[in-house]
Amino acid sequence: MSFLFFTGKRPAGQQKIAGQQKARREADEEEDMEKKEQLYEGKAKKVYSTDEQELLIVEYKDDATAFNGQKRGTIAGKGAINNRMSNLLMQLLEKEGVPTHFVRELNERQTLVKRVEIVPLEVIIRNIAAGSFAKRYGVSEGLIFDEPTIEFSYKNDELGDPLINSYHARALKLASAEEIERIKELAFAINEKLREIWAGCGVTLVDFKLEFGRLHDGSIVLADEISPDTCRLWDSASGEKLDKDRFRRDLGGVEDAYREVMKRLREHI
Numbered sequence: 131m132s133f134l135f136f137t138g139k140r141p142a143g144q145q146k147i148a149g150q151q152k153a154r155r156e157a158d159e160e161e162d163m164e165k166k167e168q169l170y171e172g173k174a175k176k177v178y179s180t181d182e183q184e185l186l187i188v189e190y191k192d193d194a195t196a197f198n199g200q201k202r203g204t205i206a207g208k209g210a211i212n213n214r215m216s217n218l219l220m221q222l223l224e225k226e227g228v229p230t231h232f233v234r235e236l237n238e239r240q241t242l243v244k245r246v247e248i249v250p251l252e253v254i255i256r257n258i259a260a261g262s263f264a265k266r267y268g269v270s271e272g273l274i275f276d277e278p279t280i281e282f283s284y285k286n287d288e289l290g291d292p293l294i295n296s297y298h299a300r301a302l303k304l305a306s307a308e309e310i311e312r313i314k315e316l317a318f319a320i321n322e323k324l325r326e327i328w329a330g331c332g333v334t335l336v337d338f339k340l341e342f343g344r345l346h347d348g349s350i351v352l353a354d355e356i357s358p359d360t361c362r363l364w365d366s367a368s369g370e371k372l373d374k375d376r377f378r379r380d381l382g383g384v385e386d387a388y389r390e391v392m393k394r395l396r397e398h399i
């Protein structure tokens with residue numbers, strides 16, 4: 131008997147055919163992943179169903195809003211940047227053992243994700259005082275904390291996403307005690323990893339908002355997006371703001387800031 135059969139290698143001709151079959155299979159999968167029904171249009175993204183019940187397509191828009199939708203505008207090229215950045219960061223987090231909804235980037239603005247039931251909490255991690263924290267507690271923006279903080283907002287547009295504590299979240303049955311513990315654990319772990327990544331880009335991660343969701347087996351995964359829309363990112367040397375605060379506060383150079391952080395991340399990884 132020839133040992134050839136046991137090498138696991140195929141003759142060159144067969145390898146080529148296998149490669150072509152794989153390429154065709156992948157092309158078919160791409161084609162299969164067409165947008166079906168639009169399920170939701172938010173301020174920054176649209177969400178579509180697909181042929182597969184457990185998979186959704188998110189499409190990133192250039193629309194920008196702030197202060198619960200009171201301020202509106204567009205940031206040219208934002209959708210493509212946020213899509214790519216969120217996907218890169220989620221893939222890096224997955225490597226560190228953080229489960230996410232990311233499946234595959236389909237094109238510049240669209241990504242295939244696992245469908246989750248969003249836990250209606252905005253999870254905010256802060257390393258440095260800024261924004262609503264600085265205002266609420268009357269401290270200067272830039273106060274560096276000894277350790278990161280976590281807070282939750284109830285995701286409810288009509289109520290203006292009010293601040294909520296974990297007891298209230300449980301009373302309102304937004305999440306179980308175990309889910310809240312898991313979310314906290316994941317959020318702090320994500321902070322450590324993201325801080326390290328951004329530090330390598332010469333960027334300080336000031337604070338950020340995360341959303342988590344339940345897969346159909348009940349497990350918690352990171353969902354939604356991680357982008358300059360949802361993070362405060364300051365240049366480590368100059369302190370210059372490189373995120374949506376440029377839009378919120380009419381600082382100008384919004385597009386340039388989004389492009390700059392994307393470029394640094396791409397060069398770093």
Ligand SMILES: Nc1ncnc2c1ncn2[C@@H]1O[C@H](COP(=O)(O)OP(=O)(O)OP(=O)(O)O)[C@@H](O)[C@H]1O
Nearest residue numbers: 172173174175177231243244245246248341353354
């Ligand atoms: N994997 C997922 N499965 C289901 N829904 C998701 C997933 N990832 C994100 N979402 C939800 O999709 C929507 C994305 O749209 P967008 O970010 O534009 O919403 P928004 O305007 O911020 O409003 P809101 O988050 O209050 O609904 C959000 O409601 C988000 O919670």
Ligand SMILES: [Mg+2]
Nearest residue numbers: 172173174354
């Ligand atoms: Mg959003």
